Amino acid sequence: MNTIPHYQLITRPEQLAPLYAALDRCSEIALDTEADNLFRYKTRVCLLQIHVVGEIHLVDLLADLDLGALWPRLAAKPLIMHGSDYDLRLLWELCRFQPHSLFDTMFAAQLLAIPRFGLAALLETNFGVQLDKDHQKANWSQRPLDRDMLDYAAMDVFHLFALRDRLRDELVKLGRLEWLEQRCRWQMEAGREGFAAPDENAWRVNGSEKLRGRGLGVLNALWHWRESWAEKINTPPFKVVGNEMLVRIARAADEGAPPEEVMRVNLGRRHDRLFPSLAEAIRRGFAIDPHTLPRRERRRDFSPMTPDELARQDRIKADRDRLASGLNLDPTLIATRSQLVLIARDPSSIDAVLLPWQAKLLKAEPAWKS
Numbered sequence: 001m002n003t004i005p006h007y008q009l010i011t012r013p014e015q016l017a018p019l020y021a022a023l024d025r026c027s028e029i030a031l032d033t034e035a036d037n038l039f040r041y042k043t044r045v046c047l048l049q050i051h052v053v054g055e056i057h058l059v060d061l062l063a064d065l066d067l068g069a070l071w072p073r074l075a076a077k078p079l080i081m082h083g084s085d086y087d088l089r090l091l092w093e094l095c096r097f098q099p100h101s102l103f104d105t106m107f108a109a110q111l112l113a114i115p116r117f118g119l120a121a122l123l124e125t126n127f128g129v130q131l132d133k134d135h136q137k138a139n140w141s142q143r144p145l146d147r148d149m150l151d152y153a154a155m156d157v158f159h160l161f162a163l164r165d166r167l168r169d170e171l172v173k174l175g176r177l178e179w180l181e182q183r184c185r186w187q188m189e190a191g192r193e194g195f196a197a198p199d200e201n202a203w204r205v206n207g208s209e210k211l212r213g214r215g216l217g218v219l220n221a222l223w224h225w226r227e228s229w230a231e232k233i234n235t236p237p238f239k240v241v242g243n244e245m246l247v248r249i250a251r252a253a254d255e256g257a258p259p260e261e262v263m264r265v266n267l268g269r270r271h272d273r274l275f276p277s278l279a280e281a282i283r284r285g286f287a288i289d290p291h292t293l294p295r296r297e298r299r300r301d302f303s304p305m306t307p308d309e310l311a312r313q314d315r316i317k318a319d320r321d322r323l324a325s326g327l328n329l330d331p332t333l334i335a336t337r338s339q340l341v342l343i344a345r346d347p348s349s350i351d352a353v354l355l356p357w358q359a360k361l362l363k364a365e366p367a368w369k370s
Contacts, residue, residue, distance in 0.1 A: 002129050007056035007154040009145075011063040016070070019050065019057045023073040026052045030080045030160035033087045034153060036141035041230045041237075045090050046140035050074075051157035058153055061094075062141065071097050080160045082106050082119045084184075088191030098192055102184040105160060108167040111176050111183075113328045123159055126166060131155055182355045200294040207247035215254025217288030218262070222246050225281035229274060240274070241267060249282065259286055305345065313344035315367030323361055334358050 010016060023029070030051035037043040048059040059070070079099045081087060083106040091097035109117035116125070123129040135152040171177040203223035211219060223246060230237040245265065252262045259282055267274045305313065317340055324331035335343070335358060342353050347368075350359050362368055 002155065004151045005056055005154050005158045007058055007150070009058045009060065009150060010065070011060045013065060016065065016067075018055075019052075019059070020069060020073060022052045022055050022057070023050075023070075023077070026077060028078040028080065028161075029074060030157040030164075031074065031087075032081065032153070032156045032160075033090060034138075034140040035086075035090055036139060038137055038236060039139045039141060041234050043090065044141060045094050047145070047153055049153050049157045051160060056154045056157060058150060060145075062143065067095075071095050074099070076100055078103065080105065080164045082122075082156075082160065082163075084187055085190070088187065089194050092191050093194045099188055102188055103164050103168070103180070104184050104187065105163050105167055107183050107187070108164075108171060108180050110330065110333060111179055112167065112170050112174070113330075119156065122163060123155075126163060127159055129155065129159060179355075179357045182357055186355060201296050204296070205243040205246060207243070208250070211247075211250055211254050213254055213290055214286060215250035215252075216290040216293055218253040218282055218285030219246060219250035220288060220293055221281045221285030222249060222278075225277060229277070240270075250285075253282075253286065259283055305341070309344045312347070312367070313340055316340055316344060316362060316365075319362060319365035319367045323365065334361060 008015065008018070010019060032049040033045050034047040034049070035043050035045050045061050048061055050057045050059065059065070059067070061067075075098060078101040080103045082104065084102060084104045088097075088099070105122065106117055106119070109122060114122070116122070120131040120133055123131060132148070132152055135149055138149055140149070168177065171180055203220050205219075205223070208216070208219055226237050226240045226246065229240045233240075249262055249265060253259075259279075262282055263275075263279050265278070267278065316335075320334050320340070321331050323329075324334055335354060339353050343350050343362075350362065353359075354362070
């Protein structure tokens with residue numbers, strides 16, 4: 001049975017002083033966030049979980065709190081997080097937060113070749129703790145927060161110090177601690193990029209590459225229709241209608257079906273409300289000349305590779321796979337497919353494309369010297 005740790009939910013300004021006192025005397029912090037990305041058009045960070053010197057503080061980021069003194073305190077101390085990429089990007093966009101240093105327990109588990117590296121799996125394996133995964137999809141913007149949601153949030157950070165200690169010891173034994181440190185430094189820099197804004201080709205969802213004619217115009221009109229409704233009713237676009245339905249409608253138009261046939265869809269519980277504007281969007285799409293739609297900017301890595309580049313890519317991939325097998329690692333932890341393409345096209349870019357430990361491993365292999 002899980003033992004729920006004591007925690008303090010902070011919703012009022014006078015509750016911040018004990019948290020600040022704890023942060024001032026601590027040497028490191030375990031941190032996590034909860035957001036409402038499954039329930040709102042524009043994601044908000046709703047809760048901040050802080051484990052520090054034996055205390056857990058849950059900061060309600062939707063409450064009327066002046067947190068100007070919190071962020072510098074958090075940034076000044078080493079952080080322990082799990083799967084920090086999303087959290088750091090959220091916090092950067094919220095208040096330009098950037099940590100001083102980071103130990104990410106998910107990255108550590110991956111470098112140790114632990115197959116189940118999610119936090120719930122790691123806590124169960126190492127401490128016999130079971131997290132209720134349903135809360136990962138909970139509506140964290142609801143107020144008041146249920147007690148079981150708060151318990152879950154506290155458990156998310158309660159064991160992070162002990163988990164870090166175990167993973168770090170194993171990384172030291174394998175000589176991979178520096179690998180993790182490099183990955184975490186890279187992640188802190190990447191977090192400052194926030195989330196990429198939709199560009200003019202964001203409407204080209206998965207499956208659109210098979211469309212050639214009228215379907216492209218219909219898909220473009222439908223995507224913008226969906227975005228408009230998602231913003232209007234403040235819900236994620238996929239809850240208005242999924243990409244699969246958008247592509248299915250567009251494909252029917254591409255194959256020559258008339259508008260009346262294309263419109264034979266069911267939009268669920270919002271059908272009566274949404275269908276009139278959907279039908280109008282489909283008609284607009286039929287009127288669009290697909291040649292007038294924005295074109296994808298051709299990136300260098302999308303252009304055909306030369307025979308020499310393809311041969312080099314195959315050699316480097318073979319070396320990568322052999323290295324990964326010997327190190328018992330997922331090959332993509334050494335270099336992803338897109339990174340292999342970039343390096344095969346321009347070998348001199350390896351130090352810019354890969355982390356130092358990754359580049360060092362590949363440079364020592366035969367393919368690099370040939």
